[in-house]
């Protein structure tokens with residue numbers, strides 16, 4: 556099986572809201588709301604990939620100690636199989652900006668049900684409702 560490992564973060568603010576970003580037009584799954592993150596490169600740990608993606612996509616800095624494993628999703632993706640590793644992060648430096656997406660917004664976990672998200676993300680919503 557050809558696995559695609561992707562790491563993503565639920566950034567949680569002091570009001571218990573979670574950041575989601577909208578995938579930009581030129582990407583697969585364009586327009587869907589997702590958790591910031593991306594593919595784990597062969598030479599990276601999931602945590603380092605996520606730290607890099609948060610820097611590239613949002614312009615924020617965090618560290619491995621601030622990434623708490625929250626859960627995962629397992630979903631067919633074309634001829635590959637996606638393993639999406641979700642971390643909760645409550646501590647970072649900087650103010651998130653939409654550097655690589657069509658927009659960002661902060662929502663309560665219960666509000667995620669009403670957003671168009673990739674299929675892999677759906678089972679993670681209940682998890683965040685319980686955790687955040």
Ligand SMILES: Nc1nc2c([nH]c(=O)n2[C@H]2C[C@H](O)[C@@H](COP(=O)(O)OP(=O)(O)OP(=O)(O)O)O2)c(=O)[nH]1
Pocket residue numbers: 561562563581582583584588589590591592593594632637639673674675676
């Ligand atoms: N970052 C992120 N990716 C997700 C989520 N849910 C989900 O199915 N994915 C999928 C979409 C992509 O296939 C892959 C993430 O890769 P990526 O975002 O680095 O991919 P990409 O746009 O550069 O490339 P592509 O998918 O357009 O080929 O994981 C999510 O919540 N966050």
